[in-house]
Amino acid sequence: MDRFPLAGRLLLVGRLAVRDLRRRRAEAALLLLAIMTATTTLTLGLVLRDAAGDPYRSTRAATSGPDVVASTVRVAESAGVPGPGKPARSTELTELAELAGAPGVVGHSGPYPVTAARLQASGRTSDVQAVGRDAGPASVDRPEVLRGGWVRDGGVVLEAAFAGALDVRVGDPVTLDGRSFEVVGVAVTAAMPPYPKASCIFPCMNGAVPGGEAGAEPPPGLLRNPGLVWLTRTDVRNLTPDPDSLAYVMNLKLADPDGAQAFSDANHGVAMQSWQSILEDATELAGDSQILLLIGAWLLGLLATASLSVLVGGRMAAQTRRVGLLKAVGGTPGLVAAVLLAEYVLVAVxxxxxxxxAGSLAAPLLTESGAGLVGGTGTPSITVPTAGLVTAVALGVAVVATAVPAVRAARTGTVGALADSARPPRRVGWLVALSARLPVPLLLALRVAARRPRRVVLGVASIAITVSGIYVLLVLNAFLAGQPLSGGYGDAQVEVLRRALLVVTATLLSLAAVNAVVITWATVLDNRHSSALARALGATPREVSTALAIAQVLPALAGAVLGVFPGGYALFAAVNATTGGDGGRAPLPPLWQLLAVVLTTVLAVAALTAVPARLGGRRPVAETLRAGLT
Amino acid sequence: MQQEVVLAMLAKEPTHGYQLRTRLRDALGPLGDAMNAGHVYVTLTRLEKAGLIAVERSADGTERSDRKVYTLTPDGQQRVAEWIAEVSWPKPDxxxxxxxxxxxxxxxxxxxxxxxxxxxxxxxxxxxxxxxxxxxxxxxxxxxxxxxxxxxxxxxxxxxxxxxxxxxxxxxxxx
Amino acid sequence: MSDAADIPVLRARGLRKEYGKEEGLVRAVDEVDLDIGAGETVAIMGPSGCGKSTLLHLLGGLDRPSGGQVRLNGRRIDDIGEKALAQLRRTDIGFVFQAFHLMEELTAVENVELPALLAGRSPRAARRRAEELLERVGLAGRARFLPSALSGGQRQRVAVARALSNEPSVVLADEPTGNLDSAATLDVLQLFEGLHGSGQTLVIVTHDARIAATADRMISMRDGAFVDETWLTGGTTGRLGALIGLED
CATH class of the missing domain: 1.10.287 (Helix Hairpins)
Structure with missing residues (x-):
């Protein structure tokens, strides 16, 4: 090797790798597909993570968003707590106003009056928090008008996500507590998370009513999923006969925006929300989808590793002789390993x-709910860290799957490699002895399995991973379907989460299917000779085909059972632990569903393996045995 | 049967005619069964005439040729040595x-x-x-x-x- | 075989096997007629590529003829289904291959018992029969050895034992000594002589004259057709001496 310069060596390795890949196009395509499924899902997950933060930030920039939103504290008076008296009210307002001069504050707008009201539009009603604003632009928090114009007397502006949820357009008539208004605009703000995550200026709750049916009345005095609307100050006052029941908000700009949380923690009897906490609320949903997709990506990565291992292992068996040749003409073990690795690294890249x-193209399908924030739709983009991470994972999968066989091939003695045409089958004595007592198809099937224990383990693992994934998806699906608005999700959010679930499920299933076919093909090819031999010795084609199929279906059954328990159970627990979710609320899938999953898995694997197994059982015997001579 | 073969079989020690035949039969096995006894004695007679072997009368004094003891003459020994050293090989035609x-x-x-x-x-x-x-x-x-x-x-x-x-x-x- | 009532174990009539089409048509087996009587050992000789292995595969139902008939014990086997053929191979035909074709992960005795298991015999009966057969081929002491631990000659003897597992009407051997050295060839040769002696019908395809010389009958094959047939039975030439030039 020292005779070659480094560049020449790289060229040699590259050329050998490319030539080998070209010779096995179908296999290269399968490898590509397997890794690609995993990288696509991972990309989706990562892009969503970025997308989760970005629209809020751009909205914040476009609307001169506040660093801290302060409001007077309103306690639900009817909840039995004695309401603050009039003096207290004024004191509170004064305290709020004084914040404008607090140290570190460099700008403010407001205080603006806020009132709670009930909005009715084309048959749909919703609680709202109405903020009274000036007609002119404010220095802090200038809601960005997406359609129509800004507030005027008799005209209401709706927060964009809220308008979307109610299906209200500019020019539509609405009523607030019975008074008629015209929708004059739709706008976004960074001072409050989009509907239905609004911050509660008045006592309110988002999501399902505890212990109540969907649609049941919330406790009196408590707003339910309030939307945000803007009116003129006059209109707000006109809506509220008693000025004491008004609340006030004030938007503050700080010298140090990063210190917003510390500022709000440090201050005083006033309710305050930092922009970071608004960000968190605003992007909670995208975060949930992202966790789903990342879990999916990891599962898919494991599956891809399993299918790669099978493919690579099968190829190594066929390649042992080639490795011997390479070594016989002077390749070092290092060169041999490098060529093998290079092939899979090329595929991985x-x-x-x-x-x-594919991931970035598919991402917009999952981020539509970003409405309510500027630039929230369809613009997630790939960042350098995302690209790096995805590439690294793909390479990792390739390296992990190829390292063992590559090293083994490189270490094989030259003479041994030249003499041995293939990896010798393993002997599992007790299985051979046990199989002797079984009917012919089972006898052959167990021996097929016993020849390659590692492949059986990979087959079991692949199915177990898939089924545990499906278990978790079933739980989540039941959770989403069974309880509308559960976990604080609105219809639109549930829709998005479901879409994420669908994406993960579809990719998981397709990769599992690819895996099943790959493993079956590897088995069929590997058993060409022994299948032909069994037939020469009197096994019928059907017996051989059945055996090849059973050799796949038995591990699938084991994998499916393991996938349900402990696989799915453990994975769900892990998901709960990582997301801090409250798993107790989610019902575990009923027994019949689990049985159905196991049964369907077995049937699906049987169907997928039927064709290769049938072909494997019908190859011309004489030809195969003759080919075995060389 | 080549004369040299018979000559070489006598090289070890003075040998009775019947011993010679046994020796040949052991070496040839079943193939030796086909060997004509007369053929061997014709060869021995020729060798004697050529002065390559000498005949000692046996102790019991009978005239039968299988009772005679044959030994190599110096000429015979030389001939055997030459034959051993020869590079010859039977060639199929x-x-x-x-x-x-x-x-x-x-x-x-x-x-x-x-x-x-x-x-x-x-x-x-x-x-x-x-x-x-x-x-x-x-x-x-x-x-x-x-x-x-x-x-x-x-x-x-x-x-x-x-x-x-x-x-x-x-x-x-x-x- | 002069008795008309005798049904030959194997009978082929007008047997043909063709590969390719039109210009590239190759007649691997070309209008072959053949009768093999019970207890007979027949050697089929010919240069490589003369079609002798293909003929053997046709006779054993491993391959389908393009034309003609094959009868095994009087029953046609060229037009029956794959399943029926497989069952026939279990019960009536034993194969011995040049490359031995043993299952590498199975021990000698497990290899030998496999056909019996495939034929649905009880595991115990199959094992007992396999042990007997290994004893017969002189490998009783190696029953638990994997093929990789056996010499070439031993492997082929295991393969012969396997071929006998279900007491077939005929054993078909394809170049049984092709991968063996001279000493191992002698081993297998002796084994075949023994089988012959016990009345086993044997068809051996070979280009090793030594194997062919053990047969009752030798058939020469050229370009897919039989061109000569020699009966080797009838004792020796009686002229052993001629072999070494002791007589002329």
Missing amino acids: AAAAAGLA | LAEFHLKLIAAAAAGLADPLTIVDTQRRELLHRLRDAQRTAMAEPDHSDAALLLEGIVLRLQADLRWLEACEKNWTHRRSGS
Whole structure:
């Protein structure tokens, strides 16, 4: 090797790798597909994570968003707590106004009056918090008008996500507590998370009513999923006969925006929300989808590793002789390993690129709910760290899957490699002995399995991973379907989460299917000779085909059972632990559903393996045995 | 039977005629059964006349040739030494068969392939005989080794016939 | 075989096997007629590529003829289904291959018992039969060895034992000594002589004259057709001495 310069060596490795890949296009395509499925999902997850933060930030920039939103504290008077008296009210307002001069505050707008009201529009009603604003632009928190114009007397402006949820357009008539208004605009703000995550200036609750039916009345005095609307100050006052029941908000700009949380923690008897906490609320949903997708990506990564291992292991068996040749003409073990690794690294890089492209194209489908924030729709983009991480994972999968066989091949003695055409089958004595007592198809099937224990383990693992994924998805689906607005989710959010679930499920299933076919093919190819031999010795084609199929279905059954318990159970627990979710609320899937999953898995694997197994049982015997001579 | 072979069998020590025959039969095994006893004594007589061996009368004084004791003369010893040192090898006469095929084809006397087939039958019969005989021999006997040589030789001849067959098939289809 | 009532174990009539089409048509087996009587050992010889292995595969139902008939014990086997063929192979045909074709992960005795298991015999009966057969081929002491621990000759003897597992009407051997050295060839040769002696019907395809010389009958094959047939039975030439030039 020292005779070659480094560049020449790299060129040699590259050329050998490319030539080998070209010779096995179908296999290369399968490898690509397997890794690509994983990288696509991972990209989706990562892009969503970025998308979760970005629209809020751009909204904040466009609307001169506040660093801290302060409001007077309103306690639900009817909840039995004695209401603050009039003097207290004024004191509170004074305290709020004084914040404008507090140290570190460099700008403010307000205080603005806020009132609670009930909005009715084309048959739909909703609680709202109405903020009274000036007609002119404010220095802090200038809601960005997306359609129509800004507030005027008799005209109401709706927060965009709220308008979307109520399906209200500019020019529509609405009533607030019975008074008629015209919708004059739709706007976004960074001072409050979009509907239905609004901050509670008045006592309110988002999401399902505890212990109540959907649609049941919330406790009196408590707003339910309030929307945000803007009116003129006059209109707000006109809506509220008693000025004491008004609340006030004030938007503050700080010298140090990063210190917003500390500022609000440090201050005083006033309710305050920092922009970071608004950000968190605003992007909670995207975060949930992202966790789903990241879990999916990890599962898919494991599946991809399993299918790669099978493919690579099968190829190594066929390649042992080639390795011997390479070594016989002077390749060092290092060169041999390098060529093998280079092949899969090439595939991995291509798969990473394809996955990044596919992932970023698919991401908008999952981020539509970003409405309510500027730039919230369809603009998630790939960042350098995302691309790096996805590529690294793809490479990691390739390296992990190929390292063992590559090292083994490189270490094989040259003479041994030249003499041995293939990896010798393993012997599992007790299985052979046990199989002797079984009917012919089972006898052959167990021996097929016993020849390659590692492949059986990979098959079991692959199915177990898939089924545990499906278990978790079933739980989440039941959770979303069974309780509308559960976990604080609105219809639109549930829709998005469901879409994320669907994406993960679809990719998980397709990769599992690819895996099943790959493993079956590897088994069929590997058993060409022994299948032909069994037939020469009197096994019928059907017996051989059945055996090849059973050799896949038995591990699938084991994998499915393991996937339900402990696989799915453990995975769900892990998901709960990482998301800090409250798993107790989610019902575990009923027994019949789990049985159905196991049964469907087995049937699906049987169907997928039927064709390769049938072909494997019908190859011409004489030809195969003759080919075995060389 | 070559004279030198008989001469060399006597080189170890003065030998009775019957001992000589036993020695030969041990070395040749079943093949030696076909050996004509008279043939050996004719050879011995020739060697004696050539002055290569001397005859000692046996102790009991009988005239029977198998009771006579034969010894090498110095000339005989020299002849044996020369023979041992000689590089000779029995050569099968393939040229004759080869020319037979060519002549038969050229003159249209017979189909060369028929000749090849007939020859093969003969050789296969011989091979079968040699092989059966070899299998009946105990392991590691001298005769088994000789038979192995004969079998291998016949195999080689049969392979050459195969080549002849291929060649003449080709010529026929080519012409 | 002069008795007309005798049904030959194997009978082929007008047997053909063709590969390719039109210009590239190859007649691997070309109108072959063959009768093999019970207890007979027949050798089929010919240069490589003459179609002798294909013929053997046709006779054993491993391959389908393009034309003609094959009868095994009087029953046609060229037009029956794959399943029926497989069952026939279990009960009536034993194969011995040049490359041995043993299952590498199975011990000698497990290899030998496999056909019996495939034929649905009880595990115990199959094992007992396999042990007997290994004893018969002189490998009783190696029953638990994997093929990789056996010499070439031993492997082929295991393969012969396997072929005998279900007491087939005929054993078909394809170049059984092709991968063996001279000493191992002798081993297998002796084994075949023994089988012959016990009345086993044997068809051996070979280009090893030594194997062919053990047969009752030798058939020469050229370009897919039989061109010569020699009966080797009828004792020795009686002229052993001729072999070493002791007589002329």
